[in-house]
Amino acid sequence: MISGSVRFLVNVESLNGVESVGNLTRHRTAPIVTKTGGEYVIRYVPVISGESIAHAYQMALVDMADKLKLPVTARTRQGELIKFSDDDMLEAEGISPPKKEGKTLNDARRFEVDVMLKDLVADVGGFMYAGGNPVRRSSKFSVGYMIPVLGNGDIPAQLEAQFHVRYSSSKMENQAIFNVEVGSALYTLSFMLDEEKVAVPSNPGPQVEGEKRLQEQKMNRVEAAIKSLYTVLTGNFGGKRSRFLPSMELKSAVVTVTDFPFITEPGHSNDYISLTGDRVKKAKDVLGGKRVLTYAIDREGLNLGSAERISDPEDMIRRLLEEAKKSLENVK
Structure with a gap:
């Protein structure tokens, strides 16, 4: 599992309007x-909502699916992330709905695998079919709201409405006044990616046709999921960027890689990186984990504790990919 907090x-x-x-x-x-x-x-x-960040991810x-020759549906490619929610979508993609009678658990697994083979985003980002026999796959990527850092009682954040006018130069009376509320803050966000569960069906039952193909694609699917984290680590999300492209600077980040569930400390205190390193070591002992890695980017002069210093988001993604490949090779 990959978990991270960023400032x-x-x-x-x-x-986020x-x-x-x-x-x-x-x-x-x-x-x-x-x-x-x-x-x-x-x-x-x-604040900036987790839905906005997750959509960008x-x-x-x-984009990664195209580069790695992985499947994506036309609706998903257009940004319509309805993800096989109804029978019309299933008919358009040639997928049989899950059966209402008989071995419904097994058929739920069959249905989930069929959807995963059609769309990488449904694999990593989850989906919910709400038809006669509902089937759900939880997202393997989790993210929360990006909110201002809450440290020492002060909140480094402010909102202000900016005045603008649209007008026609030939007819000066054709003016349209509008105000856009902008924010400035030291923000923090946290995310998780359960890369080990990518390409692995979540519904119970014996192995079904198609699972072997998923396993053959697993490394490419995990690679796509990890490389897409670059969007989160570089702040490439949100709307109204064409004329309000923010001045955004990554100040610090901590990312852990574990073989047990773990969430990094949110970036509200200046010791969040060292606290994460201390906690993850204790969690390894308590939960009987075998793998713990902690990486940090620091441009604030923070205490990194036991975390390994990483220079930038590009190197962070590179290291995460290396560890994911090692893990999959050990499984084989």
Whole structure:
């Protein structure tokens, strides 16, 4: 399992708008709880939703699928991530719906494998068929909201509406006034990728036709899933980028690779990297793990503890790919 936390310094961004009020396009905000003066208080801060980040990650999977010759449906390629949710989608892709009678568990597994063979994004990002006999595959990639760092009672974040005017030079009276709310913050986000479960069906039952093909594609599928993390590590997500491309700088990150479930410390404190290193070692002993690797990028002068220093996101992805290949070779 790969888990990571990242801190970005982001200035003047409108990556996640939620609605228009008159001529104002609002930035998404959310309530958070922080401790100030010994008391817990609620503050509303700019945020970027996990749905927005996950969408960008899954569209990066589409690009990787093309390069690695892996399957993706036309709907997914267009960014319509409805993922085999109804019978019309199944008919369009030539997939038989799961049977309602008989060995339904086995047929759920057959159906899941058929979908995975049709679409890499449904494999890594999961899907939910909501027909007569529902079948679900949980996403192997998890991500939460990107929120401002909550440290020492202060929240380094601010929202401001920027005034703009559209007009016609030939008719000056044709003016359209609009305001876009932009945010600036030191943000943090956390993510997980269960790369070991990629290309592995989750529904119970004996092996079905198609699983061998999935195993033959496993390394390419894992490679696509890991390379797509580059989108997360470099902040290449969110909307309204054509005219509000943010000034975004990766300040620090910690990423762990384990053979047991583990979530890195969120980047709210300046010792989140060293805390992650300490915790993952203890978790290995408690859970009987055999593999623990901790990597860190630091451009803030933080305490890295036992984490291995990595220079940039490109080297981080390279190391994760090397470890994934070693792990798969050991399994063979």
